[in-house]
Amino acid sequence: MKGFAERVNVIEEYYFSQKLKEVKKLQMEGKPIINMGIGSPDLPPHPSVVEALCDTARDSNSHGYQNYQGIPELRKSFSDFYLKYYHVHLSHLDEILPLIGSKEGILHVSMTFMDEGDHVLIPDPGYPTYSSVSKMLGLKPIYYRLRKENNWYPDFEELENFDLSKVKLMWVNYPHMPTGAKADLDLFERLVNFAKKHDILLVNDNPYSFILEDTPKSIFQVEGAKEIAIELNSLSKTANMAGWRVGCVTGNSENIKAITKVKSNVDSGMFLGIQNAAIAALNLDRDWYNSLNQVYGLRRELLWKFAEKLNLEFSIDTVGMFIWAKLPNGINCRDYVDKLLYEKNIFVTPGDIFGKQGEGWVRLSLCVKNEEIEAAIKRLEFL
Template identity: 60%
Template sequence: MIELANRLRTVEEYYFSKKLREVRLLMANGKPVINLGIGSPDLSPPQKVISALTESFVNPKANQYQSYQGLPELREGMVSFYREQYNVYLSPSTEVLPLMGSKEGIMHISMAFLNEGDQVLIPNPGYPTYTSVTKLVGAKPILYSLTEENDWLPDLELIEKQDLSQVKLMWINYPHMPTGAKASDAFFTRLVSFAKRHNILLVNDNPYSFILNTEPKSIFQVSGAKDVCLELNSLSKTFNMAGWRVGMVLGKSEFINAILKVKSNMDSGMLYGVQKAAIEALNCSKLWYVSLNQVYKQRRELIWKLADALNCTYNKNASGMFVWAKLPPFIKSEEFIDLLLKENDIFIAPGTIFGSNGEGYVRFSLCATVEDIEEAIARI
């Protein structure tokens, strides 16, 4: 009998991979399920992005293997984007690496920097992939607690009471998913100082900067952050290109070169047309962000009404494409969402999939039409 690798015993299939099969089966059986659970943008990318992709296919280079580091003009577009949007200056030749989505970047970074037994600080609640990838590479996840009482920010003084001698890497994610919490400049500065004191690689996963957020931030706005930091970013949410798989990792050349050693052994470059389209996206004017957020603002106001109808509470100052809502006392998250799916044909995400501190919370996605959200309200 062929045995599976031991590493697979440490992880399970991704929650949404399993749950969406159930939702699709219900829909195939005639159930009118409204999906408010997953953050997959339903809006279109800018038209010039689509045009750049379609026009690229007549180029002789379109079907060839591409550079592992991406087109030079794509890297230039990424650093120009950081310069214009964050006032952060980076080298296009040495300090940025295009990725096929930032999710692969989580794996590449982990493989480049973690040895078996190394410890990794991971937010609870937080993106489940941080934990699963840490386990897959044989490292040990150390969860740090985020709570509503502390504005969903890590308590660095509490963390420093632990033995951090084996900690190699720390994941942060602001604006935060799933809560929508934001970190201030001062807190980013504290995080960088913390990482320097303990020789920890600090990685900020930053795909939600521009969704319902008036002050986009990068960890590299902190002086000296390059010494201990990397940042992931993505075109998935900002430009409605989730399925196109375009992301980036940014940092000093030594870190980027280490990640490239992994990446260059795992793929053969990004599709030429997708790269040309990404360049167009990164050059979008401010009008794009304004129009995008007008849509999400309208949807969020309706989601707030839906949450009110379900007797949930939420923070109106949060950002991102989700509404993180607290359930009434003594109600379990997964029991609540299963009942809502069964009784009202509405699917939302239980807070527990993001960690134990998500118990008692649910997450609503803004990736649904006004008509669908209004229908959900009517059903409640």
């Protein structure tokens, strides 16, 4: 055999794919690990969602290949959801494409709009997949700094000083992971203006809009945004369906058509049971989100106590599924994470996996039950 493709050398296995094996090994050895690392909701989906899946699975006619654009009822439900919660009009005919989780959308969008050598703006800190997908496709990542002093928003002055001539696409993600910075309509407006000025496709990755947020926001709330922006959305966190793999990409019909061209050559649609379950999830009313946020709100307060015990600094004015906490100066985040893992059996995520700006920070997940957070706080008493 003549060896691996070059792209295998330019990326590393996803951090969690590696680290969770190590965590699992410790668990197998009997270590009582409390996992505050990963943002995978531990709560179940609404019962109507599970019923829709089971009902469909029992129907002998539901097991064939499905429509490449998702069934019209699913697209209609996404469209109704966007109207109800974001007050945004999207045509279910040609402005919505369901995805097998929004993570795959990052690849499809990149493949649709970018050629080898094109430049792409990526937030630092930010979701690592923007960077790894870009590297796999031979794009040049241009990292833009997000800093606490700027509320973790892009520094537009700094951006204007970049050489933007080859930049075709900019990833943004508000509410922001890992920092929890809120989405804000003024910010979205500035981003849309910036993208229009420089003729850059703006992609807002929006999986956290409901978590600890009463007024979910979409980039399309900015007038004219559809001309220059697309948005990814996901049921992973809003409907506790991370393992089910359902999301969507939304945008103008021309953009969605082009993404469909790519995606339809990669997979062959989504199981009908999952589509029907997603319809049930998208039709849940406000009470669903309120009850989730009540749970997350209590957990967050406990995690603040946990972070205080560790002398970490954090902001309480955040949204989303994580607490982004600063370590005392000079401490390396990987060393810190391993110390906590091996001495206290508590796993948290090192900030540097999200980029250079994340060095010196750790991320704590709200996907941990109150009892476990309380147990973690107790363990620290013997620190």
